[in-house]
Amino acid sequence: MKQKAAQQLGPGFILVGKIASEIEQVTPGKSGTVGVVALASGTWKYQFTAAIKSNMAKHIARATIADAKAWLLQQTGVVDDSISVKGPIIDLSGDNTLLDDLRAITLIG
Numbered sequence: 078m079k080q081k082a083a084q085q086l087g088p089g090f091i092l093v094g095k096i097a098s099e100i101e102q103v104t105p106g107k108s109g110t111v112g113v114v115a116l117a118s119g120t121w122k123y124q125f126t127a128a129i130k131s132n133m134a135k136h137i138a139r140a141t142i143a144d145a146k147a148w149l150l151q152q153t154g155v156v157d158d159s160i161s162v163k164g165p166i167i168d169l170s171g172d173n174t175l176l177d178d179l180r181a182i183t184l185i186g
Contacts, residue, residue: 078117089154090121123154125184134182 078096096119104112125133133152137145142160149158 078119082119082121086121087153089123091124093120093122095119125154130184131179133184134179138179138182 079092082090082092096117098115098117100113101116102112102114104114106112133149136148140148146158146160149155
């Protein structure tokens with residue numbers, strides 16, 4: 078299952094916890110063989126490196142909040158986003174544009 082997940086998800090994803098497995102069906106076969114149907118499941122999480130976070134911050138700088146949120150949702154490993162504004166990082170011209178001070182942009186995840 079780990080190999081299949083690596084093929085489907087690509088690099089950067091790690092298994093969170095353990096793989097859960099369950100035997101669903103056992104069928105006796107010929108010559109002493111047994112057919113087994115098993116279900117397995119696991120949860121994988123994307124590991125955002127510091128470089129990836131930095132590139133994301135650079136990309137959303139000077140973007141509107143709506144554009145930043147839309148772009149973030151298209152990135153590998155992002156399933157939800159939330160932008161919280163603390164302090165003067167919004168351009169007060171009225172278009173809700175994030176300023177380009179990268180020190181003021183923090184990506185958590």
